[in-house]
Amino acid sequence: MNGGWRVACVGAGYFSQFHLEAWSRHQNVQIVGLCDRDYNKAALSGWPAFLDAGDMIETVGPDVLDIIVPPQAQADVIRLALMRGVQVIVCQKPFCRSLEEAETIVEEAEQAGAMLIVHENFRFMPWYRFLKTQIAKGSIGNVHQATFRLRPGDGQGPDAYLDRQPYFQKMPRFLVQETAVHWIDTFRFLFGNPISVYADLRQMNPNITGEDAGLIVFEHGNGVRALFDGNRHLDHASDNLRRTMGEAVFEGTTGTLSLFGDGRVERRSFGAQTSGVVLQPDPWDGFGGDCVFALQSHVIDAVSQGRVPENLAREYCQVLRVRDTIYRSAQEGRRIYL
Numbered sequence: 001m002n003g004g005w006r007v008a009c010v011g012a013g014y015f016s017q018f019h020l021e022a023w024s025r026h027q028n029v030q031i032v033g034l035c036d037r038d039y040n041k042a043a044l045s046g047w048p049a050f051l052d053a054g055d056m057i058e059t060v061g062p063d064v065l066d067i068i069v070p071p072q073a074q075a076d077v078i079r080l081a082l083m084r085g086v087q088v089i090v091c092q093k094p095f096c097r098s099l100e101e102a103e104t105i106v107e108e109a110e111q112a113g114a115m116l117i118v119h120e121n122f123r124f125m126p127w128y129r130f131l132k133t134q135i136a137k138g139s140i141g142n143v144h145q146a147t148f149r150l151r152p153g154d155g156q157g158p159d160a161y162l163d164r165q166p167y168f169q170k171m172p173r174f175l176v177q178e179t180a181v182h183w184i185d186t187f188r189f190l191f192g193n194p195i196s197v198y199a200d201l202r203q204m205n206p207n208i209t210g211e212d213a214g215l216i217v218f219e220h221g222n223g224v225r226a227l228f229d230g231n232r233h234l235d236h237a238s239d240n241l242r243r244t245m246g247e248a249v250f251e252g253t254t255g256t257l258s259l260f261g262d263g264r265v266e267r268r269s270f271g272a273q274t275s276g277v278v279l280q281p282d283p284w285d286g287f288g289g290d291c292v293f294a295l296q297s298h299v300i301d302a303v304s305q306g307r308v309p310e311n312l313a314r315e316y317c318q319v320l321r322v323r324d325t326i327y328r329s330a331q332e333g334r335r336i337y338l
Contacts, residue, residue, distance in 0.1 A: 011068035012036035022293035116313040122182040140252030153235030174210030191220040
């Protein structure tokens, strides 16, 4: 595109800082506006500030609209963008208020000829891209099991989450809706869509509304079982608990790959007593191995080259189906096939 990509953002909350900082590092991107209901928050960013999303879109004419608002506001902003002809829309997760709303919005975007993409960035963390390559080339043989242990250590006491994302305390659905959804998508990225799920969820902190710990077992094809073991009260060994947010093990017939809190990956051969580093610790001091920048780069490169980017909203609806099935499994206490 001549002159680069004009990007406007909606939402100046906590996570917008990572979007804006990452967009600012793209050589072929110009941030042309930031909108928020709190105009002062948008103005403090230093980028052109707006109070109304429709006014911003009309004024700056963005090529890409990056939506960084909670699910209850997403559909309205997407419709504003579609009515004003925006052709590339990126929307944060969790995507819309329900699967039904998400499917409706997907239909409207497709009818308008717009590309709607969900900003699910965990699959773009460098260790998961590396692990995908290692698994695909058979470095640990046939994978039997994968386990991720979520241990961010931020869920204890009455002040849990208040310093960063206080709305976490009031979410009626929390651990799966807000956090485990990342690994629904990451396990899909690594192993394909799950065949069945079983979930055991619980609320441990009485000061919050939703669940904050639980076990979720995913059955994938080719005999793979993946376990999400989440507990926001507990921590793991890391100088930055939000880099990987926990530790993971991927076990196969010829070896094991282990992910640690500093982003390094080690491989142990089957039958061996020691392991060796195959991916060095991650040097990025910001969020998640610079996965926000990686996702943005993927979107811009794909659209520029006429390729289909990952996490198109229609495909991402499968994540929402799995999420809803997890909650149903926990409620009914049984394994459910998808």
